[in-house]
Each structure stands twice: as structure tokens, then as C-alpha cells.
Amino acid sequence: MKKFAIYGKGGIGKSTFTSALSAAVAGMGYRVMQIGCDPKADSTANLLGGREQVSVLNWLREHDGETPKLEDIVSVGYNGVCCIECGGPTPGIGCAGRGIVTTFTLLDELGAFQAYRSDFVFYDVLGDVVCGGFAAPIRDGYADEVLIITSGEKMALFAARNIYYAVENFRDRDYAGVRGVVLNRRNIAEEEARVRAFADEAEVPMIGDIPRDPAVQQCENRNQTVVEGAPDCPAARAILAIARELTDGVQPGE
Amino acid sequence: MKGIFHRLPSLASDYSGACGVLLEMGGLTVLCDASGCAGSFLVLDDPRWHSGPQRFYCAALRERDIVLGFDQKLAGKIEKTYQVMGGDFVALVGTPVPTIVATDYRGLCRALERRTGAPAIGIGTTGLEWYDAGQRKTYEMLLERFQNSSAPAAADVHVIGATPLDMWDQNQTRDLLDLLRTCGAERPAAWGMLGGGLPEIAGISRSRLNVAVSVSALPIVRGLRERFGTPYLIGYPIGEKAERAWSARAAALLRGEGAQPLFSPGPARPGPRALILGEQVAAESLRTLLLGELGFGQVDVATYFTLDCQLARPEDRKLVEEDDLAQLIREREPYDVILGDPLLRGLLPDPAVRYVELPHTAISSRAFWNRSPNCLGEKGSRWFREKLGDLAAK
Numbered sequence: 001m002k003k004f005a006i007y008g009k010g011g012i013g014k015s016t017f018t019s020a021l022s023a024a025v026a027g028m029g030y031r032v033m034q035i036g037c038d039p040k041a042d043s044t045a046n047l048l049g050g051r052e053q054v055s056v057l058n059w060l061r062e063h064d065g066e067t068p069k070l071e072d073i074v075s076v077g078y079n080g081v082c083c084i085e086c087g088g089p090t091p092g093i094g095c096a097g098r099g100i101v102t103t104f105t106l107l108d109e110l111g112a113f114q115a116y117r118s119d120f121v122f123y124d125v126l127g128d129v130v131c132g133g134f135a136a137p138i139r140d141g142y143a144d145e146v147l148i149i150t151s152g153e154k155m156a157l158f159a160a161r162n163i164y165y166a167v168e169n170f171r172d173r174d175y176a177g178v179r180g181v182v183l184n185r186r187n188i189a190e191e192e193a194r195v196r197a198f199a200d201e202a203e204v205p206m207i208g209d210i211p212r213d214p215a216v217q218q219c220e221n222r223n224q225t226v227v228e229g230a231p232d233c234p235a236a237r238a239i240l241a242i243a244r245e246l247t248d249g250v251q252p253g254e
Numbered sequence: 255m256k257g258i259f260h261r262l263p264s265l266a267s268d269y270s271g272a273c274g275v276l277l278e279m280g281g282l283t284v285l286c287d288a289s290g291c292a293g294s295f296l297v298l299d300d301p302r303w304h305s306g307p308q309r310f311y312c313a314a315l316r317e318r319d320i321v322l323g324f325d326q327k328l329a330g331k332i333e334k335t336y337q338v339m340g341g342d343f344v345a346l347v348g349t350p351v352p353t354i355v356a357t358d359y360r361g362l363c364r365a366l367e368r369r370t371g372a373p374a375i376g377i378g379t380t381g382l383e384w385y386d387a388g389q390r391k392t393y394e395m396l397l398e399r400f401q402n403s404s405a406p407a408a409a410d411v412h413v414i415g416a417t418p419l420d421m422w423d424q425n426q427t428r429d430l431l432d433l434l435r436t437c438g439a440e441r442p443a444a445w446g447m448l449g450g451g452l453p454e455i456a457g458i459s460r461s462r463l464n465v466a467v468s469v470s471a472l473p474i475v476r477g478l479r480e481r482f483g484t485p486y487l488i489g490y491p492i493g494e495k496a497e498r499a500w501s502a503r504a505a506a507l508l509r510g511e512g513a514q515p516l517f518s519p520g521p522a523r524p525g526p527r528a529l530i531l532g533e534q535v536a537a538e539s540l541r542t543l544l545l546g547e548l549g550f551g552q553v554d555v556a557t558y559f560t561l562d563c564q565l566a567r568p569e570d571r572k573l574v575e576e577d578d579l580a581q582l583i584r585e586r587e588p589y590d591v592i593l594g595d596p597l598l599r600g601l602l603p604d605p606a607v608r609y610v611e612l613p614h615t616a617i618s619s620r621a622f623w624n625r626s627p628n629c630l631g632e633k634g635s636r637w638f639r640e641k642l643g644d645l646a647a648k
Contacts (some may be wrong), residue, residue, distance in 0.1 A: 095354070097356070098354065098355070098356050101356035102503050119637065130357050131323075131355075132323070132357065133356055135358075136356065136358075139358050139360065139361055139366070140358075140360050140361055141360065170361065172364065172365045172368050173358070173360075173361035173362070173364045174361070174364050175361060215533055
């Protein structure tokens with residue numbers, strides 16, 4: 001089982017990318033689980049065709065003191081991707097970061113990875129490594145590697161740099177390392193050069209270049225990923241290429 | 255009132271259970287708290303703190319440490335402390351503070367190992383469970399980290415679960431180890447008492463017999479039997495007759511004979527009725543004395559701590575709320591005698607009922623520590639005959 005955590009600035013397209021990546025990897029014959037780690041609980045919407053997904057924290061809130069079964073908190077979406085949303089606390093109170101750890105602990109107790117025999121797990125994480133809870137996906141035992149998704153915009157690269165250094169900061173703990181950078185284009189000037197400069201500075205490879213593509217929005221409006229709704233469009237082809245790289249050498253059911 | 259103890263003090267918490275196991279293990283114990291939890295454990299829950307220096311460190315976390323992320327600062331403090339105090343390992347013990355911010359003990363331990371060069375373990379205690387849960391987690395973590403199938407056997411019989419929170423002191427522990435020697439043990443050891451530490455745990459796969467003397471050790475000895483086929487005994491002998499039977503079983507198991515020894519339940523019969531309030535393995539050991547030697551007809555057990563369903567008899571009861579005890583007694587009236595911690599007496603519906611005080615540190619802290627009897631073997635017969643008077647068979 002290989003596990004990746006996807007980080008990047010808020011609004012950069014993490015959930016859109018992660019869902020399309022999950023769909024692509026699942027389409028190659030692998031068993032895939034996607035875990036949305038954002039209180040908005042909208043990571044997996046494009047995999048579920050707009051069906052509502054009960055988040056783990058919502059379930060716990062509505063069933064005080066009870067323990068869910070896996071089927072209460074896992075929905076199966078496009079290409080058989082198992083979809084989980086951590087969700088968040090009551091807005092304005094509680095602790096979203098701690099909620100992620102609570103969710104992960106619960107998934108461990110329920111044996112979620114073993115039950116669904118996942119080959120790949122993708123954690124789609126809220127904007128930045130803001131506290132211990134949002135670092136949980138890269139802790140020992142969770143993600144093996146981190147993907148940083150960014151455009152060439154100044155603030156997106158600023159966030160990417162912060163994420164990189166946060167991950168580096170945990171090097172002495174054997175946390176996940178950065179696998180690479182994914183460029184999600186906004187079509188600004190010298191975009192590739194800017195992102196490549198960051199990748200070179202961080203000494204990590206650029207493992208994908210997703211072009212600006214209207215098909216992404218069109219598919220999203222239909223609650224689909226581009227891999228499902230427009231598999232031949234340039235964005236889908238770029239995501240499929242990333243999927244091929246991440247799955248290289250991994251056999252389904254390994 | 256549900257969910258609130260207003261007549262009992264706060265019972266010993268899981269972090270006290272963890273610290274009690276670790277205190278004599280030879281490591282540096284770090285309690286990750288603001289200092290109140292350390293006070294509870296050191297001042298109230300463990301008499302050993304007053305008998306000499308211990309390798310124990312209170313992290314003394316402050317609000318800003320938590321809000322700003324205290325891991326690096328804590329790691330630095332522990333490194334400096336370790337350089338002064340040393341130890342075979344470092345153990346981080348959790349409390350409510352790190353629980354709220356979901357401290358990653360595994361990651362922190364990796365960093366500490368690099369800084370100190372010593373192995374480090376994290377015990378995920380939360381302050382939200384009782385002491386026996388903390389003891390169990392600690393035994394499990396010690397086994398996970400230090401058991402080594404290629405290690406030599408530092409002991410051939412292992413006593414697991416003896417800590418002051420269940421009233422085990424050095425004398426009673428020494429008596430039990432001596433008794434095991436008479437049964438054929440060559441090098442018996444008690445984990446966390448009288449020098450039983452990492453070498454013993456490392457070589458546990460070569461154990462000939464494991465003895466669980468408290469409920470927190472039950473999953474450990476069962477797991478060890480599953481992994482290594484090691485036979486185990488549950489409980490310890492209170493009274494002359496029990497000592498003979500227990501010794502015969504221990505000796506048989508050490509010779510490689512005998513079936514798995516659990517206390518065999520017998521049908522109710524004429525004789526006095528007793529209710530034992532306390533830690534389940536101690537209560538089971540005492541039940542053997544009352545039923546097998548002192549002529550009692552029925553003996554029930556009730557506990558605020560873990561009630562192991564394999565060991566429990568149908569009439570035994572897990573207590574949660576303070577009022578549960580009075581409720582149980584009203585359902586079962588009349589008991590001829592109730593035996594338990596002095597503080598539990600205040601929960602009884604009839605304060606005039608005959609009551610034998612059996613102090614339990616996990617309930618009343620050190621308040622009655624010096625009134626605790628050493629009841630192993632024949633001493634138990636004498637002590638309980640005196641306390642039970644006319645209820646005990648001649």
C-alpha cells in the first residue's frame with residue numbers, strides 16, 4: 001500500500017486534482033481510498049457524483065458515544081474509489097486539526113485500510129500544515145510521500161515553500177518526505193520557470209504539469225472529475241501521466 | 255448524579271498507572287503535563303517517590319508551550335535532563351494536555367532517540383481512563399519496543415502487574431518471588447519491582463511461566479501465551495490452602511504439566527455471603543480464600559476498574575457511577591460482610607453493615623498505605639480470620 005498526502009495553497013485545486021488522480025489510479029486497476037482532511041468535507045464530491053458524504057466528525061457528533069461501522073463513513077465512488085471525509089467540528093468551536101487525528105485513530109481502530117485492501121491512499125489536506133492535526137497525514141504510519149501542488153502565483157508558491165519547510169522540519173521524526181511538485185497552471189507569465197525554480201531550490205522533482213483547461217470546470221459542474229467526464233482533454237491526460245508515475249512498479253493487490 | 259463522583263476522590267488515572275509501572279524500570283520517565291498530573295502521581299499515588307530519588311521528569315508545560323507547539327522545546331529539555339539523569343530508555347507519558355493537541359509520540363520519540371542515543375517510547379495515556387488502562391498500555395508498549403527473541407533469558411518466571419497502585423510493596427513482591435522459587439523457579443522476576451526491568455522484558459519469549467497479579471496484566475499473559483506458548487497463572491495465593499493449591503499448579507506448569515489454571519466457579523452453597531470491592535485479580539484471589547478455606551457460601555466481586563469477562567463470574571459487576579454500588583447492594587441484600595477500600599464505605603446504603611477495610615491505593619491514594627496487610631499465604635489466613643471473626647469457618 002502506498003499513501004500520499006496532497007498539500008497546497010487553499011483554492012489551488014487540491015481536491016479537484018486529488019479526485020481526478022484517485023479516479024485515474026483506480027481506472028488502472030488499483031484499489032484506491034481518498035480521505036478528505038478539510039472541515040468543508042468536499043474533497044470527494046466529484047467522485048460521488050454529487051451524492052452527500054457523511055463526514056466522520058458529523059457522524060460522531062450525531063451519534064454521541066457510539067462507534068460507527070465502516071459503511072457508515074465510507075462511500076464508494078467512481079471507479080470504486082473509497083471516499084472518506086474527516087469533516088470538522090461545530091463551526092466556531094472545537095478543533096479541526098484534532099478532529100483529523102480523531103478520524104485517523106478511528107480508521108485505524110476500524111481497520112479501514114485492511115478492510116478495503118487499498119493499494120493507494122490519497123490524503124487531500126487543507127491548505128497548509130497549520131498545526132499538529134494537519135500534519136497528521138504525514139506522520140509515521142500514514143502518508144509515505146507528500147505531493148505539493150502549486151501554480152506560479154506568488155502566494156501559491158509562498159504556501160508551497162511553507163509546506164516544504166514544514167515537512168523538512170519533521171525529518172528527524174521519519175515523517176513522509178516530499179515526492180515532488182505538481183504545477184497546476186493559472187496561465188500567468190513565466191509560470192513554469194517560477195515553479196521549476198522552487199522545485200530546484202527544494203531539490204525535489206516536478207512530477208506533473210497540468211494545463212489550464214476549461215474541461216475541468218465543465219466536469220466539476222457535473223460533479224465529475226476530468227478523468228471521468230473528459231478523459232481525452234489535456235488536463236486529464238496530464239493527470240493520467242502523474243498517475244502512471246506514482247503507480248510505476250506497483251502491482252494491484254501487492 | 256451521573257458522570258460525577260462527589261463522595262469519592264478522583265480515582266488513579268491512566269498516567270499514574272503508566273508511571274507506576276515505569277518508575278523502577280530503569281528509564282527516564284517524562285510526564286508530559288503542566289505539573290498537576292505529576293503531583294497526583296508522585297505525592298498521592300505512589301509511595302516510592304518518598305523513599306529516594308527517581309528518574310522522573312515533569313515537562314511543566316505552559317500555555318504558550320502548547321499554543322506555539324512545544325515538541326522542540328520539550329525534546330531539548332528532555333535531552334538536557336537525560337544527560338544528567340541517564341537511564342536505559344526514555345518514556346513519554348501522556349496527559350490531557352498533549353491529548354488535546356494530539357501530540358505525535360511516535361514522531362517525538364524518533365527525534366529523542368536521535369538526540370539522546372537512548373531508545374524512547376511514548377505511552378498514549380490521556381487522563382481520561384483509570385490506572386489499569388495506563389498500566390496495560392505501558393506493558394504493551396514495553397513489549398513492543400523491547401521484547402527481543404534473540405535476547406537471553408534474564409528470568410525464567412515473570413510476575414506482571416505488581417505495583418503500589420494495587421498495594422504491592424517490596425515485601426509482598428519478595429514473598430511471592432520466594433514462593434515461586436520453592437515451586438521450581440530459578441530466577442523469578444517482577445516487572446518494575448525489585449529490579450525487574452528491560453533485560454527481563456527483552457527475554458520474555460524464553461519465560462517458563464508468567465504470573466498475572468493484576469487485571470492489567472491479563473491481556474499481556476494471554477498474548478504471550480498466544481505468541482510464545484508460555485503458560486500463565488492468574489492471581490496469587492491468599493491463605494494456607496490456596497498457597498498449597500497455587501504452588502502445586504505453579505510447580506506443575508514449571509515441569510511442563512497441567513492445564514490452564516483459571517479459578518473454577520462453584521455453585522452457591524450454604525454459608526456467609528460476601529461482596530469484595532476491588533481490583534479484579536486481587537478480588538479473585540481473595541474469593542478463593544473465602545470460598546475455599548473460610549467456608550463462605552457466596553462471594554461476589556464488584557469493581558470500578560476493568561472487569562475482565564473471562565475471569566468474571568455471572569454475579570460480578572462492573573461499577574461506573576457512585577450510586578451503582580448502593581444499587582447493587584440493594585439488589586443483592588443481605589451480604590454478611592463487604593470488603594473494600596475504606597473510602598468505598600461511604601457509598602454503602604447501610605453504614606452499619608459489617609465492613610473489612612482493604613486499602614486500595616488506586617482509590618484512596620497513600621492515605622491508608624501503612625494499613626495494608628501482606629496477605630500472601632498463611633499470613634492471609636490469619637489476617638482474614640481475625641477480621642472476619644465468627645463468619646470464618648473454624
